[in-house]
Amino acid sequence: MTGPSPQTHHVGITVSDLESTLSFYRDVLGFDVVDRFSVAGKALSEGIGVENASGTFVHLESGGVRLELVRFEPEANESRESALNRPGTTHVALAVDDLESFYATLPDDVETISEPRTTESGTTILFVRDPEDNLVELLES
Structure with missing residues (x-):
């Protein structure tokens, strides 16, 4: 380029x-x-x-x-399925120092996909959904 x-x-x-x-x-x-x-x-x-x-x-x-x-x-009437393995799905990823502590402070109404999990790469991740059902990844490496 x-x-x-x-x-x-x-x-x-x-x-x-x-x-x-x-x-x-x-x-x-x-x-x-x-x-x-x-x-x-x-x-x-x-x-x-x-x-x-x-x-x-x-x-x-x-x-x-x-x-x-x-x-x-105007707002479009189309809806989309937001699953992480669906091509075209997007997410915002944010780093935190202590994911377990952050997870413990989340309000009860915040939807999570699971509790924090440490992947084979050594990164601890947590996916939550914002109020519009958008995916947000929180990670600690």
């Missing part, structure tokens, strides 16, 4: 309930809110390929990662 390489700017998650999802990432996972804004108009609609689109965005940061939560109008 010639020329400068792209640099990571953010990881984005489209949500239906922005406030509930924001609370999860801010209050449960400890992200800091760094920006909140709305965008509408022809350029957005053309850029995302959705007629008459508008979006409300929240940018959060933790450990040098910027996470973008966005709620779009």
Whole structure:
């Protein structure tokens, strides 16, 4: 490849309930809110390929990662199955120092796939779901 390489700017998650999802990432996972804004108009609609689109965005940061939560109008009616072994499934991965302690502090209403497990590679992992059913991996290596 010639020329400068792209640099990571953010990881984005489209949500239906922005406030509930924001609370999860801010209050449960400890992200800091760094920006909140709305965008509408022809350029957005053309850029995302959705007629008459508008979006409300929240940018959060933790450990040098910027996470973008966005709620779009109009909202698509399509649903997707989110299983880790399904091609196209995505997840956000976050590192913690002590996964067992972190797990012990999770609110009871946070859905987990299992308790923390140490894989053959020596990495301890825990998958949880945010309020929109998106997968979040927490890991300690």
